[in-house]
Amino acid sequence: MATSDLVSSPDSRDPESPGKDPSTAAAPPAASSGKRPGSRGSSIGGLFVVCAGIAALVAAMLSSLSLTAKLSALGIASAGAVTDYGIPVLRAAGEISAVIAIGSLLLAAFLAPPQRSGILDVDGYRAVRTASVAAIVWAAVALLMIPLQLSEVSGRPLSEAMLPDNALSGIEQVEASRAWLWVAIFAIVLAIGCRLVLRWGWTPPLLALSILTLMPLAITGHSGSGGNHDMATNSLVLHLVAASLWAGGLFAVLAHARRKGARTDVVVRRYSHVATVALVVIAVSGVINALVRVTPSDLFSTTYGWMIVGKAAALVVLAGIGLQQRRVSVRALQRDASARRPLVRLATVEVMVFSATFGLAVALGGAPPPPPGRELSIQEVLLGYTLDGPPTLMRLLFDWRFDLLYGTAAIVIAVVYLLAVRRLRARGIAWPVGRTLAWLAGAFLLLFTTSSGVGRYTMAMFSVHMGAHMAMSMLIPVLLVLGAPMTLALRALKPAGKDGVPGLREWLLAALHSPVSRFLTHPVVAAAIFVSGFYGLYLTPIFGDIVSTHTGHVLMNLHFLLSGYLFYYVVLGVDPAPRRLEPVTRLGVVMATLPLHAFFGIALMMTDTVMGYDFYHGLNLPWVTDLLRDQQTGGGITWASGELPLLLIMAALGVQWSRSDQRRARQHDRREERDHDAELESYNAMFQELARRDHADDSAEHGHGNAPARDDPRRDSATEGASHSP
Numbered sequence: 116m117a118t119s120d121l122v123s124s125p126d127s128r129d130p131e132s133p134g135k136d137p138s139t140a141a142a143p144p145a146a147s148s149g150k151r152p153g154s155r156g157s158s159i160g161g162l163f164v165v166c167a168g169i170a171a172l173v174a175a176m177l178s179s180l181s182l183t184a185k186l187s188a189l190g191i192a193s194a195g196a197v198t199d200y201g202i203p204v205l206r207a208a209g210e211i212s213a214v215i216a217i218g219s220l221l222l223a224a225f226l227a228p229p230q231r232s233g234i235l236d237v238d239g240y241r242a243v244r245t246a247s248v249a250a251i252v253w254a255a256v257a258l259l260m261i262p263l264q265l266s267e268v269s270g271r272p273l274s275e276a277m278l279p280d281n282a283l284s285g286i287e288q289v290e291a292s293r294a295w296l297w298v299a300i301f302a303i304v305l306a307i308g309c310r311l312v313l314r315w316g317w318t319p320p321l322l323a324l325s326i327l328t329l330m331p332l333a334i335t336g337h338s339g340s341g342g343n344h345d346m347a348t349n350s351l352v353l354h355l356v357a358a359s360l361w362a363g364g365l366f367a368v369l370a371h372a373r374r375k376g377a378r379t380d381v382v383v384r385r386y387s388h389v390a391t392v393a394l395v396v397i398a399v400s401g402v403i404n405a406l407v408r409v410t411p412s413d414l415f416s417t418t419y420g421w422m423i424v425g426k427a428a429a430l431v432v433l434a435g436i437g438l439q440q441r442r443v444s445v446r447a448l449q450r451d452a453s454a455r456r457p458l459v460r461l462a463t464v465e466v467m468v469f470s471a472t473f474g475l476a477v478a479l480g481g482a483p484p485p486p487p488g489r490e491l492s493i494q495e496v497l498l499g500y501t502l503d504g505p506p507t508l509m510r511l512l513f514d515w516r517f518d519l520l521y522g523t524a525a526i527v528i529a530v531v532y533l534l535a536v537r538r539l540r541a542r543g544i545a546w547p548v549g550r551t552l553a554w555l556a557g558a559f560l561l562l563f564t565t566s567s568g569v570g571r572y573t574m575a576m577f578s579v580h581m582g583a584h585m586a587m588s589m590l591i592p593v594l595l596v597l598g599a600p601m602t603l604a605l606r607a608l609k610p611a612g613k614d615g616v617p618g619l620r621e622w623l624l625a626a627l628h629s630p631v632s633r634f635l636t637h638p639v640v641a642a643a644i645f646v647s648g649f650y651g652l653y654l655t656p657i658f659g660d661i662v663s664t665h666t667g668h669v670l671m672n673l674h675f676l677l678s679g680y681l682f683y684y685v686v687l688g689v690d691p692a693p694r695r696l697e698p699v700t701r702l703g704v705v706m707a708t709l710p711l712h713a714f715f716g717i718a719l720m721m722t723d724t725v726m727g728y729d730f731y732h733g734l735n736l737p738w739v740t741d742l743l744r745d746q747q748t749g750g751g752i753t754w755a756s757g758e759l760p761l762l763l764i765m766a767a768l769g770v771q772w773s774r775s776d777q778r779r780a781r782q783h784d785r786r787e788e789r790d791h792d793a794e795l796e797s798y799n800a801m802f803q804e805l806a807r808r809d810h811a812d813d814s815a816e817h818g819h820g821n822a823p824a825r826d827d828p829r830r831d832s833a834t835e836g837a838s839h840s841p
Contacts, residue, residue, distance in 0.1 A: 159370045162463070163215060166366075166470040167208040173474025174207035175200050181418045181482035191270035198266040198273050205263065207477045209256030211470060213328055216249035216305065218363025220322040221389070222371060226364070226382045228616045229315035233625075238376040239315065242367060246325065247309035253328065254302035257295045264291040294331035301328040316629055319622075329355050334666045345499035345665045347407045349519035354400040358476075361393035362469045369462040372455045379455055380448040381616050387445055394434055401430070403519070408484040422479040429472040436465045497734060498574055499665065505738035506572045506579055514568035521672060525562035529555055532600065535607040544606065554598025557591050564591070565672065574668055575734055577726070577742075581719075581749035585756035587672055588648070589712075592679030593687070593763050601627070601690035633693040636685050638700070642708045645682035648674055649715040653726060662727035682708070687767055698768050705764055712753070719750025 182199055193199055223239040223246070230236050235243065265285035266276035275281060286292045305324050312321060333352045364386045372379055405423050414420035444458035494501045500516060532554050536546050564570060564586045572579040601623065608620035626632060634640060652658050652671070661667025684690065686701045696704075725731065725742045732742065739745055 159373055162369075162466070163211070163366070166466055167211040169467060169470040170207035170211050170474040170477070171204040173471045174203035174477040177422065177475060177478035178203040178481055181478070184418065185481065185483050191268070194266045194270050195272050198263055201273075202260070202263050202267060203477050203481055205256050205259055207474045209253050209260070210473055210477065212249045212252040212256065213302075213325070214359050214363040214473070215366050216246040216253060216363070217322065217325045217359045218365065218367035219243065219246035219249065219370075220309075220318055220325050221360060221364050222367035222382065224315075224318035224322045225622070226367070226385045227371065227376065228378060228381070233314050233316060235313060235315055235318070236377070238371060238374070239318070240313075241374065242371070243309050243312055243318065243321070245367075245370065246321070247306050250302050250306035250309060250325070254299050254306060257299035257302055260295040261286065261292045261299070264295060265289055290335050294335045297331040298328055316625060326356055326359065329359060343407045343499050346519065347404055348665055350400040350404040350407070353396055353519060353523075354404060357393040357396035357400065361390050361397065362466075362473070364389055365462060365466055365469065369459065369466060372459050372462065375455070378452075378616060379458075380452045383445055383448055383458060387441060390437055394437065397430065400519070401427070410485075413485045417485050419479070419482050419484050422475060422482060426472065426475050426479060429468065429475060433465065433468055433472065436461060436468065440465070494575075494734060497663065497730070500571065502571065502575060502736070506568065506576065511568035511572070514571055515566055516571050518565040518570055520669060521565035522562050525558045525565070529558040532558075532598065532603065535603050538607045539603070546603065550598050550603075553594045554600065557594030557598065560586060560591050560594065574665075575736060576739060577731065577746045578748040578752060581752050582756070584671075584675055585753060587675035588645075588679035589756060589760040592676060592683045593760050595680060596683045596687050596689055597767060599689045605691070627691060628693060635681060636692050636694050638685055638694075638696065638704045641682045641685040642704060645678045646708060646711045648678050649712065653715075654718065659727045659729075663730040683764070686764065689767075702768050705761070705768075709761055716750050716752075716754025719753055720747045722746065722750070
């Protein structure tokens with residue numbers, strides 16, 4: 116489709132067509148009103164520049180308050196005003212750009228509906244193009260931040276840090292510069308992707324990529340080191356994602372309203388739900404992150420504490436403005452879809468407050484937190500927490516440390532599932548109890564594996580790590596798949612209808628029937644992803660490179676869960692899928708794949724080299740005196756742990772096979788009842804006709820002997836038909 120066709124004026128569409136409100140239909144084209152066609156977009160761009168300027172100014176002013184303490188904590192001299200003030204200014208402006216990209220893609224993916232053909236509508240296309248420009252700015256800022264971080268850490272002027280030899284060597288040594296390099300790479304890929312995309316189906320992956328551009332910064336700095344760094348990192352990840360969706364969504368909604376985009380009432384209503392959830396996540400994660408860094412007495416006695424108080428106050432102000440938006444703007448749009456003025460007025464104030472808050476957050480991230488009151492142990496430095504002794508049964512069961520990412524996810528998926536079941540029952544639709552129990556068991560096992568004593572010892576001991584790995588890849592996915600969440604969602608969610616705005620149900624169906632889903636659900640592909648994770652992670656240097664990092668363990672758990680879920684989703688076939696496999700085919704895939712898992716366990720038991728030796732040796736756990744023996748124990752756990760999932764799978768496939776036969780028998784019986792046994796009667800009639808012809812042939816042969824038959828056309832015809840009958 117040509118770009119000119121895609122961005123044609125909304126006013127040329129049918130006023131009654133879906134995705135268009137009456138105000139858009141009545142509005143004249145921009146050119147006919149005496150304004151330049153690009154004036155509206157220019158004013159929005161100017162507002163975004165003003166917001167970036169506010170964030171940069173606040174960041175520079177507040178960073179100056181903690182500059183001396185920061186340089187003292189680093190033990191270096193000032194690299195000059197360009198470095199000292201350039202870092203907070205550029206980072207604030209860059210993060211505003213990143214937030215605008217995230218919010219624009221949020222609007223294109225989930226707030227503004229696309230055309231029925233799947234091509235982005237005008238509003239979605241504009242949002243994606245805005246995200247492209249914002250991503251380019253974000254990438255440029257990230258590239259500039261690389262030498263600035265080198266200059267700050269080395270204490271040398273920026274001109275020296277930018278020399279090629281110094282820059283290349285510094286990137287390898289300075290973690291912050293490496294983080295900014297990854298940000299630049301992700302942002303460049305995002306900008307290119309946004310320029311190429313025309314179909315709606317690619318906007319959710321682009322939204323995920325835009326959020327990914329923030330992750331290198333989340334896992335470095337204060338939260339990535341020191342005591343409780345696992346809690347600090349997890350809370351900061353949740354905090355950044357929620358804040359970006361809230362603030363970015365607001366920027367996008369404001370731009371949409373100022374452009375007089377279609378379906379503003381739907382966009383605002385959907386964004387309101389996102390903002391409410393984001394507010395709760397920001398508040399909880401912010402409190403947890405603050406408690407990790409400071410004590411209550413530090414809040415009003417240190418610069419770092421006062422910045423936390425200021426950020427909390429800003430959050431309260433933003434929550435108040437958001438509440439006013441619901442009371443005034445949302446209600447006004449519900450009454451009249453063209454009543455955008457209250458929304459634009461309040462949203463303009465809110466984005467400026469958000470900009471100042473982002474500047475405050477940048478200054479807070481650059482300020483040194485109060486030093487801990489005691490010296491940290493080696494376990495606290497490497498793990499983030501201490502272990503009181505060997506992993507006894509009581510410690511594994513009751514020594515809990517809640518995982519903010521996977522523990523929260525386990526609770527959320529259990530609650531959402533139960534709410535969906537309740538919605539079905541309220542509509543008089545039954546849902547199998549066995550599926551509910553399977554899903555809840557999987558959610559509980561996910562919570563237990565990541566947040567109980569098992570989760571505490573997973574990072575410290577290879578044997579416990581492999582036990583958790585087996586649960587995450589072999590048992591939890593089986594239980595979750597048996598819960599049939601896709602089927603439940605499709606039944607619980609209301610369809611948009613022929614003229615309705617696509618929602619969650621339509622998005623699920625689009626994802627289910629997408630080419631990517633069809634590719635991933637091919638049994639060979641799913642099995643390859645499932646098995647290659649075992650061999651590729653542990654029998655290559657990858658495990659040794661990431662075992663010492665909290666982020667590495669988070670990503671490993673994510674891979675275990677997703678690859679296991681994909682494999683058992685294909686094998687068990689409980690939910691709708693792009694490919695429907697017969698039970699015997701699924702059984703063949705299982706029997707061909709699981710032996711490879713057993714061979715992997717044997718390979719671990721036979722290795723004579725300790726994987727991740729530097730990390731495990733550095734922990735110096737007194738109850739792990741032989742690292743190789745602990746690794747071989749992990750291999751034995753891997754080899755023996757495939758039995759239970761195999762039994763569950765075999766039982767599930769047996770039940771499905773039996774039900775499939777029964778279902779086909781019932782379908783056959785119903786068809787016979789409708790047709791009054793027409794198929795059986797036709798079958799019997801065929802045999803009767805064959806018997807009649809055989810009898811006629813025998814009579815002709817015995818009655819006339821070898822005499823030639825008389826010329827009878829009917830006889831010739833019957834004989835010819837019999838000779839061609841099966």
